Amino acid sequence: MGKYGRALLKLLPSLADIGGSVGQIMDRWVQDPWVGRLIDLECFFLSGLKAGGTVAPEVAFMFGERSHSVIEYPVGGSGAIVDALVRGLERWGDQLRLNARVEKILIESGKVVGVLLRGDEVITAPTVISNATVWDTYTKLLEPEDLPHHYRQAALATPVVESFMHLHLGIRSDGLQGLTEHHVVVLDGGVDISSPGNTCMISIPSVWDAHLAPSGHHVVHAYTLESFLGWHKDESYSQRKREKAESLFQALERVIPDVRQRITLELIGTLLTHARFLRRFQGTYGPAIAARAVFLGLILLFLVCIE
Ligand SMILES: Cc1cc2nc3c(=O)[nH]c(=O)nc-3n(C[C@H](O)[C@H](O)[C@H](O)COP(=O)(O)OP(=O)(O)OC[C@H]3O[C@@H](n4cnc5c(N)ncnc54)[C@H](O)[C@@H]3O)c2cc1C
Structure with a gap:
């Protein structure tokens, strides 16, 4: 907050747009139904939801970038980007393990202690970051008692993109x-x-x-x-x-x-x-968190920060 408080305050007048949907902005500015449909389509590609459900900054970022850059394609496909990330990881002495299915995230006395891999290998770690979906992480990798009940229930109720x-x-x-x-x-x-x-x-x-x-x-x-x-x-x-x-x-x-x-x-x-x-x-493509829900989340975050 010390570093970015001022910048955050400057955003206050735009808070409704930042937390709102593309659809809300579109209703104010776009009359042509064809253009409206095109924007719906762009939103759908990006978020899996039409303009009414897509968070405005997500699309503003994409349109903004498009207006001053070209579309680039990595030679070698997206695999080339992965290879570059792996080279970077290994340069720092880290290791990427493929074909290593995590069966469980291990918890002891309420704290994470590592992961159990298929084949019973245990890797100990003070921090575990799961990139599996929230539904897979909370139902397959963690036991129900590893999380506060209400928190778990609310997370699992997140709407799903098809x-x-x-x-x-x-x-x-x-x-x-x-x-x-x-x-x-x-x-x-x-x-x-x-x-x-x-x-x-x-x-x-x-x-x-x-x-x-x-x-x-x-x-x-x-x-x-x-x-x-x-x-x-x-x-x-x-x-x-x-x-x-x-x-x-x-x-x-x-x-x-x-x-x-x-x-x-x-x-x-x-x-x-x-x-x-x-x-x-x-x-699933991922969570279908509609713009309204994000707006409420932003307000909550803002209030927490002010406190
Ligand atoms: C059809 C489609 C089109 C898309 N088009 C675009 C696009 O045009 N532009 C764009 O930027 N993005 C696009 N995306 C989104 C993009 O592909 C994803 O955001 C990106 O691949 C996510 O990368 P990730 O490494 O986070 O997850 P993933 O690529 O999903 O990788 C997660 C990995 O974790 C592994 N895993 C899961 N559970 C376990 C476990 N228990 N133990 C070990 N490993 C596990 C999985 O096998 C998988 O390999 C598209 C996605 C889809 C599905």
Whole structure:
């Protein structure tokens, strides 16, 4: 507070906007329904919620950055960023352990003492930071008695953003000169953009970095929102998977009309795949904390700071 108190006070007049939603600002300034819909779409990409639910600074930051920078792509894909972080970590004598599943965060007398890995290895530590979701951390990694009951209940009641259907393809690239990397396809303009299967995001990163695919090929990732409800592995799973991927194929056809004839590798991922590989509760994108809740949180934080 000593360092940033003044700066915080200067923000007071904008507190309503900072804690408000993009929708509130949009209602004041945007009349054109098409522009409104575009902003809804931008918010949806970023937070999984439309403008009414998205916290304003989140989007202000993105628009602000966009107006004075270019979109950059790391050569080597996002893996190159991870490699750089690992190099930095190791330079300081630290170690990254992969394929090391944490089964439990160990607590003794109310204090964290380390983690138990699959295979019964224990790593002791005075501090443990869990990057698993709040639902996974509180239901799988910690015991209920490790946390105050009300705190745990409130945290677990956090609304959940839904998950995704994914399509990963390898396609022949002949004749696709001039192809661009990112595409967003809203299949039906008359249907809500957040309706599962309607808004499809497509990335073809080998357009920018040819090393990401074998020569003469492109690598494609397309995804769309999908609700977790009713998904389980039964005899209809394969068929349902194929049906749900259909909207992704249709979206891709708007970008590459003969995409189905070009496929050399096809992997369809459901939200069960997403949940399994990222070990995320219901394969969720994350918490769906709407702007109103953040606003109340900010006011609380401010009051606590003043006190
Ligand atoms: C479909 C989709 C599209 C996205 N698009 C963008 C985008 O365009 N731009 C952007 O900036 N962000 C995007 N994001 C968000 C971005 O991918 C995430 O914010 C980012 O990957 C989070 O990184 P992380 O390391 O925090 O978590 P994660 O990448 O989720 O990594 C967590 C890791 O922890 C592991 N783990 C979980 N439980 C355990 C356990 N018990 N023991 C050991 N390991 C465990 C998981 O297996 C996983 O490897 C997107 C996300 C999704 C799902």
